[in-house]
Amino acid sequence: MHAHMTTDSPDGSPPPWKEVHLAVLATLDALVKSNGWVQTAAAVGIEPIFERVLKQACVGPRVAPESYLDTISREPALRAEIQERLARLAAHPELVSLRRESQRREAEHHLYSLRYVLSGREPPPHVWEAMDEREQAQLRASARSGEERDDEMLPRVERALEKLATDGPWAYGECEDCGVPVLLERLQLIPWAECCAPCQRERQGTPADRPPVVAVMYF
Ligand SMILES: [Zn+2]
Incomplete structure (x- = not known):
């Protein structure tokens, strides 16, 4: 034995x-x-x-x-x-809902910050006040410089914010093409993502065996 x-x-x-x-x-x-x-x-x-x-x-x-x-x-x-x-x-349902809420706040924070530097429109007070002074100063400088202004990017960010704020036809974080929840890692990196990664590749006509185009990150 x-x-x-x-x-x-x-x-x-x-x-x-x-x-x-x-x-x-x-x-x-x-x-x-x-x-x-x-x-x-x-x-x-x-x-x-x-x-x-x-x-x-x-x-x-x-x-x-x-x-x-x-x-x-x-x-x-x-x-x-x-x-x-x-x-x-x-x-656990309570944990899942707390996590969802904090992911939502994170996405909101990220998207309003982006909108600020893309358009000069300030984030709403509850988002602005949740930032520390350093972050506020960096964003303000970036927004005032106007260097990040981008009229192509802006509508995508606006649209994601709309989805976050309303229960419209598309829930935030849901793929617009196939309806599956977009991976959290993808949303954290690209909070304005309209689609899951495979559908995005399809939209761009990128074959799956080639690495996807990496979106420009502002932060
Ligand atoms: Zn999809």
């Missing part, structure tokens, strides 16, 4: 990491049904929550968190049990 991490100790008692594993699973299961952690997760992500849960679970059995992580990194079935819980935490 060869030694294996998941087998019990020679004296028949379960290995200490198993106690940690069960405690971690139980705590994560309880968290899914509560919401005290949601604000924190919205600010810093799920990972620090998991780290705290693990640290706590390791105290009783006196197992180093690293050694438990080392064990599950080599055991796909155990890893899957953890990942399944973490996926459920990430899908």
